[in-house]
């Protein structure tokens with residue numbers, strides 16, 4: 001099982017158990033489905049993008065679907081994927097309750113690969129920081145670039161390095177790579193540091209490092225405010 005699976009599966013089992021509606025409810029950051037954390041940035045981004053009528057959107061890491069439903073209610077044609085079946089089941093229910101049409105499916109974005117439908121917008125609402133290892137992020141960003149129409153936009157919100165964030169004892173932050181590891185038993189993807197097994201947990205980059213990574217992947221950053229970023233395909237990419 002890949003390092004990013006168990007934590008997310010457990011989180012959605014908790015959401016179901018506690019009758020919550022989205023990921024950020026688990027941390028007391030939200031309590032209404034339609035008020036998701038990157039909504040202000042998304043609303044602002046939409047005023048800046050040149051889009052056709054009924055734009056095609058792909059959201060990966062959609063969770064229970066608050067951003068996907070928000071866009072579908074505004075006339076976007078939305079495909080939305082998440083790794084965790086519980087999340088997709090909840091997303092389908094919330095979309096049905098709101099009378100919006102979203103094509104939700106279970107899919108690991110790291111193995112999505114090239115080819116297939118292209119989109120006017122590819123959206124990430126706080127998934128990327130959970131995709132930690134270089135190879136996985138490179139696969140993800142290659143898939144994003146491949147799925148963008150030549151006039152398309154990648155709209156990304158991701159957690160960043162924060163000097164005030166406190167990593168508890170079970171975590172270990174490597175400032176050089178921006179990787180936060182979590183203590184775990186030996187497992188697929190686990191590494192040993194000073195005799196303790198750790199799993200990759202988060203990637204908390206500084207803004208310049210995130211920008212460099214995106215540009216290496218053939219994505220040209222047209223706007224960045226910390227982890228809130230808008231990209232287009234680089235010229236010639």
Ligand SMILES: C[S@@+](CC[C@H](N)C(=O)[O-])C[C@H]1O[C@@H](n2cnc3c(N)ncnc32)[C@H](O)[C@@H]1O
Nearest residue numbers: 008023061062063082083108109110125126127
């Ligand atoms: C922080 S949550 C955000 C969920 C949702 N976007 C929201 O705003 O409520 C990150 C999401 O990314 C999903 N995810 C993590 N790794 C993934 C992968 N490899 N492929 C697809 N989804 C993934 C998780 O299951 C989780 O739903």
